[in-house]
Amino acid sequence: MERLTPREPPGHPHQREASACWRLTVRVLEARGLGWTDVLSEADPYVVLQMPTAPGIKFKTKTVTNSSHPVWNESFSFLIQRQVKNVLELSVYDEDSVTEDDACFKFLYDISEVLPGKLLRKTFSLRPQGQEELDVEFLMEKTSDRPENLITNNVLVARELSCLDIRLESMGSTAVVSNQENLELELVLKGSYEDTQTSALGTASAFCFHYMVAQEAELSGRLKSSKGNGWNSGSSAGHFTVPLKPLTMEKEMTIDIPATNAPGVRLQLKAKGCPEELAVRLGFDLCAEEKAFLSRRKQVVAKALKKALQLDRDLQEDEVPIVGIMATGGGARAMTSLYGHLLALKKLGLLDCVTYFSGISGATWTMAQLYGDPEWSQKDLEGPIRHAREHLAKSKLEAFSPERLASYRRELELRAEEGHPTTFVDLWALVLESMLHDQVMDQKLSGQRAALEQGQNPLPLYLSLNVKENNLETLDFKEWVEFSPYEVGFLKYGAFVPSELFGSEFFMGQLMKRLPESRICFLEGIWSNIFSLNLLDAWYDLTSSSDTWRQHIKDKIRNLEDPPASLKTSSWLEALWLQPGTALAQAFKGFLTGRLLYQHSSNFLQGLQLHQDYCNQKAFSTWADSQLDSTPGQLTPQEPQLCLVDAGYFLNTSYPSMFRPGRRLDLILSFDYSLSSPFEMLQQTEVYCRGLGLPFPHVEPSPQDQRQPKECHLFSDPTCPDAPVLLHFPLVNASFKDHSAPGVQRDPTELLAGQVDLTGATSPYSLFNMTYKEEDFDRLLQLSDYNVRKSQDAILQALRTVLKHQAPAARLPGAQS
Missing domain, CATH: 2.60.40.150 (C2 domain)
Incomplete structure (x- = not known):
């Protein structure tokens, strides 16, 4: 084997190889x-x-x-x-x-x-x-x-493709051509992207098939009547097979179709190479656009830190700490609370200190709305907040009116005509858009790049899970899929496509069919898809505790640390569901694990193959938390479509985005919108991250904090310099009930405004409630705003801590010479 480029360490761009x-x-x-x-x-x-x-x-x-x-x-x-x-x-x-x-x-x-x-x-x-x-x-x-030309990131391999162009020609008389108009030609190339194509004879027709150069492919064809009389009779008439191996690149070959009722019909075949560059980026590093953004954003952050911390000099780019916001899900409650948290950071002059802004589920509703304005963080947030308040307070019945239902149907039909698979989740996305905005929002994910051109806003990161459609529960198979304005991709496989190409059709890393980019509401339907739970997931949620979850994850990680039998023996039986006499068990398992309401998207990994050593790559194993990871035939590259669900089905957090190579964060502002167990999500994240070897601080709240959580909690690990400092903001009403502003005691006439019901049973902020009274919206917004402003000193101290780590020479007020 001849290697065309030097082998590069994991995290670097893909490499090219020539291999026999x-x-x-x-x-x-x-x-x-x-x-x-x-x-x-x-x-x-x-x-x-x-x-x-x-x-x-x-x-x-x-x-x-x-x-x-x-x-x-x-x-x-x-x-x-x-x-x-x-x-x-x-x-x-x-x-x-x-x-x-x-x-x-x-x-x-x-x-x-x-x-x-x-x-x-x-x-x-x-x-x-x-x-x-x-x-x-x-x-x-x-x-x-x-040798075959390969492109690989040591986890996935793109193999060399050939394109077979076919022209259908008819050399017969006018009468013969007229007779041929009743016939159709079907061409089949198994293993190709197109697989099967059909065209009527008597018209100028062209076909194109994409297949692997090293594939010992055969083109087969047969004639059938276009009037519904079935395939052309006879055992061999009109049927033919052409081996493609003898084809010489860029040279035409002519074959005649052996059919007495279609004399003079022939095919002109010509094979040619496909472009060397892939449309899918194979690599675990950050894309060039994000690297350029980081350089721009650090200039903004440096100025904000100098002002907030009263530094005596400007920071250099390599001295600027990376701060990220991590917002959990929680429906309209998360959307409202996140507005309050951002409003407080804006008032404190700290929003410009943030480089990354990640969220899942309901938090993405706020993010998508904000990034429709390229200058949102440089303005006050009153406009977006007023918009959210107005639409949460209105009746949601209008979203289900006959006129709206008809408009949903028209858009879904148009979406299907464009080539997008349509599911119930797409309908949910349109209903959600109507409830949150009351109009069509013509925004796209790639359009959010305008908000990043000057580094004027943090980089938004959205997260979803790819799961199995109908044979495994979410805990057994899940793969993180990240969405940003620049790219959409799998963290586990190191494969990404430009965000405007998500939903288009790919084969072996090449773009086959470009579809119009979806409006962002359809992505919000993915990010907050609450309808994809299967019965096993639901049963687990009903019967498990946080301790059960932690033990389950520990067991999964322990299983991953031990090589599966398939890797020890090189041969193994497929699932025992295939054994005789288990049809009933198979059907019952399908009933328990099937997802009736999920989102289908074209799989941009289709055709790509797994590298021979993929399981031993650190970048892959960092995210490998599936029992199928040692069974390449059952992993996502073999699937025709993705099955995407809300990330909250596994872990109500977007932390995986924070741990990508090149994106190591120094400080994370964790905004948790659960109504109970204010530390559970964080503790689950610690178990998950530490089990996979990812640096994460110990989350050990004191018994007092467990009983009465404060507005802000600091977690850090001085023994692990790679672990980020963590400021955790649970959704609590600790001192807001008695204070109208930090340090300002409420007078008796204001006490009612401090009563925010966060109990699960009676709270107006339950997960499935999409209609708030205006006063309830205002109280939750003000509570979230207050909790962050109350924690100003803690945030500034955390910024000083991470700045000392990044820039030890930076002079802070009060520091000695």
Whole structure:
């Protein structure tokens, strides 16, 4: 293998490699102990072989009838790339002439165990579950074809693509062409992005297929009547297959379609290379646009810190600490409280000290509204607050009026015509927009870049979870997906696309079909999708405590620290749900884990393959908290669509965004909007982060603080310099009930304004309440504003602490020479 560029450490941009392909020959020998029987006979077994990294290729042995000890001795070959994780799937079926063939068991085999040039015989066994065994031989040999060009970040691999252009030509007479107008040509290229395309004969037609250069692909075609008479009769007439390996790049090849009722019809085939640059960015580092933003923002932050802390000199760029806001979810309660917190920071002159601004669920409603104005943090917030107050106080029935429902239907139909999959969550997004704004807000995520051009605002970060649609609960499979005005991407895989391309269709990192960028309301529907809970999630929420959650996460992390059996043995059985006699269990599991209401988005990872060493990459394992991470065939690159839900289903926080390489924060302002357990989210985050090796301060509130939380709590870890200082602001009414402003005691006529009901049972701020009385909105806003202003000294002291760490030479007022 020839490496085109030096290997770069994790976190750096992707690397390019030229790597030869190999020929893997698999010989299925025999099976023993197949004890399952049909009604009238023993099993009629056959074996199916396929490999996700060799798409479109599936082999099947002959069927051996009435045998518990079938002998096949059949050989099959795959062209493989050893730089990717190749897992062979060996499925044994029992053929049935009446019903669907029974899937008896499936073995998954990591072929990295097969050494080049050495014959390896392997026996796959169901023991101790059963006595069934399957004998297979493997041989790996190098091919003489040219090396394949790869792009990789050591977790994902983009393989070289070819584009096959096809022109349909008709050379017959006018009468023949007229007759051909009743025929359609279907072309199929398995494993390609397009897979199947159809066009009527008698018209000028062009086709295009994108497929891997190293794929041993075949183009197949057949004719059918466009009048509904079915496929062209005859066993071979109108059917053809063309191997694509003999095609020479950039040279045309002509083939005639063998059909008597379509004489003179031919295809012109021409293969050409695809662009070398990817539309998907593979890399764990920050994008160039964010790095440029950081430089601009640090200039703003430096001036704000000099003023707030009364520094005697200007700070240099490398001395500026990174401060982030982390806002939890909580529906309209989170939206309202966040306005109050931001209002206080603005009054204190501290909002310009913040570089990152992250949130989930209801907090994103505030963020999306604010970033519609490129200068929002440089103005007072009265306008946005007045807008929120007005629309929270109004009746929500108008959002469900016949006129509004009709407008939702029209927009969803238009969205479908553009190519976006539409689900109930898209309807929820439109209803939410109507409730919060009472009009169509023509804003897009990429449009928020205008708010960052001069570094005039913090960088907003939104977070969601990608989960399994219908076979796992959220705790068992979850992947963080980050949204920013610059990019949308997976933290775990190090794969990102420009925000305006999210929702478009990709294959092997190349942009295949660009769709119009969604309005931001549809993203808010993702970020605050409260309808995707499956029954197992709901049952867990009802029956578990915070201690149960922590123990569950510790168990998951402990399991991740121990290599799974699949990695120890290189071969393993797929889930036992595939074993005979478990159809009822399979259906019941699907009932428990299915998500009826979720958001579908095109998967921009589609086609990309996992690197052979992906599991050992620190950048991947930092986020690897899924039991499927050692099973590449079940990870997201193999999925046609993403299933995105509210991040609060797992952890009501956006902390993962704060721990990306290049984004290490010095101080985090944590705004928690839960009505109970004011430290639970923080303690869960500590368990999660520490279990994955991420620096995080110890969260150990005193018994007194547990009983009576204060407006602000400081957590830090002096023994761990990489851990951020944490200022935590729970939603509490500690002294606001007695004070109209910090240090200003309420007189008896003002006491009612300090009564903010934050109890779960009677509070007007419950999660599902979307309509507030104006006085309730005002009280919650003022409470949040007060709690931050009351904590001014704590915030300034925390800023001094992190500044001393970043800039020890900076002179602070009162410091000695």
